[in-house]
Amino acid sequence: MSALPLPPQRLLTTAEFAELPDEAEARYELQEGSIVMSPRPRPRHQLCLGRLVARLAEQLPEELEVLPEVDVDLELTPASRPGFVRAPDLVVVRREVLGRVEDRGLIRACEVVLAVEITSPGTSRMDTVVKHGEYADAGIPHYWIVTLDDSVALTRCHLGGEFGYVDAAPARGRISFDEPFPVVLDLAALL
Secondary structure (H helix, E strand, O other): OOOOOOOOOOOOOHHHHHOOOOOOOEEEEEEOOEEEEEEOOOHHHHHHHHHHHHHHHHHOOOOEEEEEOOOEEOOOOOOOOOOOEEOOOEEEEEOOHHHHOOOOOOEEHHHEEEEEEEOOOOOHHHHHHHHHHHHHHOOOOEEEEEEEOOOEEEEEEEEOHHHOEEEOOOEEOEEEEOOOOOEEEEHHHHO
């Protein structure tokens, strides 16, 4: 693995983070200006992600697109301050966003209709507490947390005013709902 060319002891803005070279061996995010690295997800996680992307792509309204593992500027700080960039396992955005983010542009939190994280060993607290709070603070209207235990569970969260997300009880098996778009999922078929 090559080393990231970062100045020592320096917090980065979102723009500076966007200029860093891509690294295939790990995932990098920006948390209050500090680089946070996590290993690439395990095969079970990737299998679930691929199948979820496919199921959503089949059912999304024409004006929406599903994108796996893209950087999102959470826009929690002014551009000149240390920033926050997360790479959700997948996001759903309006189709017109794709033209704006060509060639290393970052998706903005205000453009995300849905963010999804699939918990892995070592990411449960990050996904259910830290990112849960950051995504709510960033105004992402819908957040799903997929848990891969003995069976697949999906916790749907939606913004509930000034208090952040309101979480539904974890669902298992075959589910259907209308928000943020009509969808039917067989969670057991994701693995």
